[in-house]
Amino acid sequence: MSETTSSASVRDGGHSPLQGTYPAKAYSAQSATSGLAASSIQRRNPRPQDIQIEILYCGICHSDLHQVGNEWEGAAPTVYPCVPGHEIVGRVVKAGSAVKKFKEGDLSAVGCMVGSCGVCASCSEGLEQYCEQFPVLTYNGEDKVLGGVTYGGYSESIVVDEAFALRVPNELDPAATAPLVCAGITTYSPLRHWNVLKGQKVGVVGLGGLGHMALKFANAFGAHVVLFTTSRNKTEDALRLGAHEVVLSKNEAEMRKHAGSFDFILDTASADHDCNAYLNLLKRDGTLTLVGAPSHPMSVPAFGLIMGRRQLAGSLIGGIRETQETLNFCAENGITADIELIRIQQINEAYERLRKGDVKYRFVIDMASLK
Amino acid sequence: MSETTSSASVRDGGHSPLQGTYPAKAYSAQSATSGLAASSIQRRNPRPQDIQIEILYCGICHSDLHQVGNEWEGAAPTVYPCVPGHEIVGRVVKAGSAVKKFKEGDLSAVGCMVGSCGVCASCSEGLEQYCEQFPVLTYNGEDKVLGGVTYGGYSESIVVDEAFALRVPNELDPAATAPLVCAGITTYSPLRHWNVLKGQKVGVVGLGGLGHMALKFANAFGAHVVLFTTSRNKTEDALRLGAHEVVLSKNEAEMRKHAGSFDFILDTASADHDCNAYLNLLKRDGTLTLVGAPSHPMSVPAFGLIMGRRQLAGSLIGGIRETQETLNFCAENGITADIELIRIQQINEAYERLRKGDVKYRFVIDMASLK
Numbered sequence: 001m002s003e004t005t006s007s008a009s010v011r012d013g014g015h016s017p018l019q020g021t022y023p024a025k026a027y028s029a030q031s032a033t034s035g036l037a038a039s040s041i042q043r044r045n046p047r048p049q050d051i052q053i054e055i056l057y058c059g060i061c062h063s064d065l066h067q068v069g070n071e072w073e074g075a076a077p078t079v080y081p082c083v084p085g086h087e088i089v090g091r092v093v094k095a096g097s098a099v100k101k102f103k104e105g106d107l108s109a110v111g112c113m114v115g116s117c118g119v120c121a122s123c124s125e126g127l128e129q130y131c132e133q134f135p136v137l138t139y140n141g142e143d144k145v146l147g148g149v150t151y152g153g154y155s156e157s158i159v160v161d162e163a164f165a166l167r168v169p170n171e172l173d174p175a176a177t178a179p180l181v182c183a184g185i186t187t188y189s190p191l192r193h194w195n196v197l198k199g200q201k202v203g204v205v206g207l208g209g210l211g212h213m214a215l216k217f218a219n220a221f222g223a224h225v226v227l228f229t230t231s232r233n234k235t236e237d238a239l240r241l242g243a244h245e246v247v248l249s250k251n252e253a254e255m256r257k258h259a260g261s262f263d264f265i266l267d268t269a270s271a272d273h274d275c276n277a278y279l280n281l282l283k284r285d286g287t288l289t290l291v292g293a294p295s296h297p298m299s300v301p302a303f304g305l306i307m308g309r310r311q312l313a314g315s316l317i318g319g320i321r322e323t324q325e326t327l328n329f330c331a332e333n334g335i336t337a338d339i340e341l342i343r344i345q346q347i348n349e350a351y352e353r354l355r356k357g358d359v360k361y362r363f364v365i366d367m368a369s370l371k
Numbered sequence: 372m373s374e375t376t377s378s379a380s381v382r383d384g385g386h387s388p389l390q391g392t393y394p395a396k397a398y399s400a401q402s403a404t405s406g407l408a409a410s411s412i413q414r415r416n417p418r419p420q421d422i423q424i425e426i427l428y429c430g431i432c433h434s435d436l437h438q439v440g441n442e443w444e445g446a447a448p449t450v451y452p453c454v455p456g457h458e459i460v461g462r463v464v465k466a467g468s469a470v471k472k473f474k475e476g477d478l479s480a481v482g483c484m485v486g487s488c489g490v491c492a493s494c495s496e497g498l499e500q501y502c503e504q505f506p507v508l509t510y511n512g513e514d515k516v517l518g519g520v521t522y523g524g525y526s527e528s529i530v531v532d533e534a535f536a537l538r539v540p541n542e543l544d545p546a547a548t549a550p551l552v553c554a555g556i557t558t559y560s561p562l563r564h565w566n567v568l569k570g571q572k573v574g575v576v577g578l579g580g581l582g583h584m585a586l587k588f589a590n591a592f593g594a595h596v597v598l599f600t601t602s603r604n605k606t607e608d609a610l611r612l613g614a615h616e617v618v619l620s621k622n623e624a625e626m627r628k629h630a631g632s633f634d635f636i637l638d639t640a641s642a643d644h645d646c647n648a649y650l651n652l653l654k655r656d657g658t659l660t661l662v663g664a665p666s667h668p669m670s671v672p673a674f675g676l677i678m679g680r681r682q683l684a685g686s687l688i689g690g691i692r693e694t695q696e697t698l699n700f701c702a703e704n705g706i707t708a709d710i711e712l713i714r715i716q717q718i719n720e721a722y723e724r725l726r727k728g729d730v731k732y733r734f735v736i737d738m739a740s741l742k
Contacts, residue, residue: 075674122655130655130679132631193680260503276668284493284501287682293673297647300671302664303446305685308501309564311658312683314676 019145020045025370026155027344028081032070035348038370041083041151043159048098051162053108058153059087059178059337060363062209062270065351067140078140085153086112086138087178087364089168099162107168109327111181112317114138114150114164126321128164154344156370166324169331176336179209179362181323183337187214187266188326189318190289191221194264198222203258203265204243205278207234210268210291212338212361215242218266220333226258228265228278237360241338249273255281260308268292279304279312287311337362343369390516391416396741397526398715399452403441406719409741412454412522414530419469421530424479429524430458430549430708431734433580433641436722438511449511456524457483457509458549458735460539470533478539480698482552483688485509485521485535497692499535525715527741537695540702547707550580550733552694554708558585558637559697560689561660562592565635569593574629574636575614576649578605581639581662583709583732586613589637591704597629599636599649608731612709620648631655631679639663650675650683658682708733714740 021042028039046052064084066072088110092102102108115136116128123131136142139152151158168177187210196202202223204214211227218225219242227234227243235246247254258281265278270292276299278288290313300312318326330336338361342350350363392413399410417423435455437443459481463473473479486507487499494502507515510523522529539548558581567573573594575585582598589596590613598605598614606617618625629652636649641663647670649659661684671683689697701707709732713721721734 127655284498290673290676293677297670297672299668300683301668302661302685305661305683306664306687307685309684309686312671312676313680314673314678315680316677 019047021146024155024157026083026151027347027370028083028151028154029068030081032068032078036068036154036351039081041081041155042146043151043157044146046094046096046159047145048096049161049163050096050159051092051099051102051108051165052094052157052159053088053090053110053165054093054157055088055090055153055155055367057089057175057178057367058085058365059182059339060085060347060350060354060365061087061179061182062354065354068351076140079149082140082149083151083154084139085155085365086110087180087182087362088138088153088158089174089178090158090367093157095162101162101167102165107170107174109166109168109177109181110138110153110158110160110164111166111185111323112138113320114141114160115144126319128319129317154347154365156367164320166320166327169327171331171334172327173336175341175364175366176339177327177330178364179213179337179339180327180330182317183209183213183362184330185318185323185326186210186291186315187268188217188329189322190266190291190313190315191217191264192322193315194287194289194313196221196223196264200224200263201226201261203228203262203278203281205249205265205267205273206269206292207238207241207361208268208357209337209359209362212241214266214268216335218242220329220335226262249277260284262286264289266291270294272296274299275312276301276304279310282308282310284308285310287313289313289315291315337364339364341366345369390418392517395526395528397454397522398718398741399454399522399525400439401452403439403449407439407525407722410452412452412526413517414522414528415517417465417467417530418516418532419467420532420534421467422463422470422473422479422533422536423465423528423530424459424461424481424536425464425528426459426461426524426526426738428460428546428549428738429456429736430553430710431456431718431721431725431736432458432550432553433725436725439722447511450520453511453520454522454525455510456526456736457481458551458553458733459509459524459529460545460549461529461738464528466533472533472538473536478541478545480537480539480548480552481509481524481529481531481535482537482556482694483509484691485512485531486515497690499690500688525718525736527738535691537691537698540698542702542705543698544707546712546735546737547710548698548701549735550584550708550710551698551701553688554580554584554733555701556689556694556697557581557662557686558639559588559700560693561637561662561684561686562588562635563693564686565658565660565684567592567594567635571595571634572597572632574599574633574649574652576620576636576638576644577640577663578609578612578732579639579728580708580730580733583612585637585639587706589613591700591706597633626652633657635660637662641665643667645670646683647672647675650681653679653681655679656681658684660684660686662686708735710735712737716740
């Protein structure tokens with residue numbers, strides 16, 4: 001992260017009415033129940049440290065549904081109109097005078113954050129997602145340049161500080177790369193942080209957008225990978241995606257066979273579920289890490305942690321440096337997301353299907369359809 | 372741990388009727404409601420790897436109450452008569468022919484375990500408390516030599532494999548040393564395992580037998596130590612025992628001041644309480660470790676873990692090697708438990724007082740009173 005160029009306008013918090021803006025086509029929700037429809041938004045003209053990106057592809061994350069539906073009203077109420085999208089890949093069409101990482105024509109990606117304080121302990125360590133002032137989210141965040149809220153990637157264009165833009169290696173398919181900057185980094189980061197190594201036994205709970213990336217990464221890291229799922233019909237896909245075994249989590253006898261055997265389990269399920277069943281599968285000193293957030297608090301018996309010095313942890317996306325590492329790792333290892341490409345006019349239908357879990361494994365919007 | 376001499380009779384699981392026994396005075400409970408009274412038990416004659424200890428002092432742990440009252444009926448039903456006590460200090464009066472660490476006249480201590488499988492991964496690493504076959508507990512455990520259950524330290528004498536006996540440094544007061552092999556190691560071990568260092572901010576929840584040792588150790592490790600308590604009148608004691616600050620956990624404003632500031636918090640409270648309040652006080656990557664086990668599962672919101680990559684963990688006593696390290700550390704740093712010495716005839720009264728938390732901070736029985 002280039003601190004000197006990146007954060008001045010964020011730090012001083014000042015809006016710049018003289019900045020100038022340009023209109024961009026977008027799909028936005030006008031209310032929690034309106035659905036998404038074509039609209040126009042204003043984007044700022046690039047500052048010296050900014051790049052302007054023509055968006056080619058944008059993934060659809062489960063968060064988009066929650067935010068559009070104002071389902072996080074307590075913690076993060078939705079400001080309408082809301083333009084979701086934080087799995088963005090596009091082409092740089094303008095680069096500010098101070099930009100160093102990009103030139104016009106480069107492919108670039110933008111994930112869940114477009115700013116942070118730049119000076120706290122977390123920012124200094126490249127962990128902007130844990131910024132003590134809270135990072136500026138790519139959509140429904142506080143737009144500290146223009147005022148109002150930030151607008152995400154369901155748009156033909158976005159302007160971001162280059163410090164929060166990723167370089168997309170040429171080897172990667174741009175459409176299938178979009179989900180890597182959210183679903184990808186969210187699973188890559190905890191597998192790295194808890195030091196998943198070759199030969200370890202690693203569990204992944206849930207096979208959705210996050211889970212399918214976790215299978216690919218854990219497999220690439222050389223682990224023996226076990227998928228836990230509630231539906232037997234995901235077995236074939238799981239094995240193709242990198243699992244070595246598939247366990248039906250509802251089957252107690254099957255679960256019991258794995259008691260005390262896992263080094264690490266990544267829990268990607270966001271529906272309410274019994275995490276204690278997974279704690280019991282950990283070895284001594286094993287860790288169960290949550291990246292999905294069930295809406296109700298989990299019930300955790302202390303004995304499940306004490307017997308075996310086990311840990312229950314959480315992890316939030318990943319920092320910019322590690323997101324770049326993820327993209328580079330994917331390029332080197334031929335990894336992208338499994339996607340279903342849609343036109344933006346299909347967005348409301350895609351939301352319905354996503355709500356039912358009917359996607360293998362990530363919808364990505366082809367932004368050419370917005371022209 | 373001396374594996375070759377220690378575990379043969381445990382591993383083969385064979386009882387030795389020819390072993391021979393001798394009678395020993397003890398205090399035992401005949402039922403969950405009988406209270407404790409004088410009785411006689413049989414101890415085995417020492418095997419080559421055993422030492423026979425004349426017990427001088429035995430601490431009273433909260434576990435003793437639970438076990439005597441059969442309060443863990445589901446997980447560990449009590450076999451009566453029950454002789455509790457796993458904070459034992461005494462003098463070696465006989466040493467078997469293969470014993471290497473002790474000679475007659477030495478001071479020795481015995482904690483929560485008197486055996487383990489000796490061959491699993493945990494035992495191999497000196498973490499016998501996490502033995503995959505479950506360790507042999509000092510009382511109400513399966514006596515693999517004589518059959519029946521093991522009898523604890525409320526007795527004039529005990530015979531143990533030297534591999535599970537600790538050397539008591541001469542500098543230490545023997546009575547105040549007894550609690551170190553349970554309350555001491557239970558707090559020392561997690562502070563070491565999660566690597567508490569000089570200059571870190573460390574919280575201790577609860578000021579009882581465990582909590583008062585945690586204050587002493589965290590202070591000795593150079594941390595800035597904060598005690599969380601529900602009663603303001605513990606402040607003076609807490610400061611004397613090693614705390615630098617005392618926070619009333621019921622006071623939300625006081626709690627809020629410490630949000631996101633702790634590297635590590637050790638939760639010694641075994642009453643049901645809101646652990647989420649403490650999770651929120653952790654820094655990024657901080658850990659909250661439970662050593663007390665509330666009887667009901669805790670309610671843990673996933674967001675409390677995800678925002679800040681925090682960890683909720685548990686820890687169980689400590690291995691034999693680390694228990695010896697604890698005793699040596701205590702000798703070097705002049706640390707023992709704060710105790711109230713009682714005669715064994717006062718045991719039922721002491722139980723009543725312990726149930727009400729009326730002890731500063733550990734009862735220790737002077738076994739001379741049993742003669």
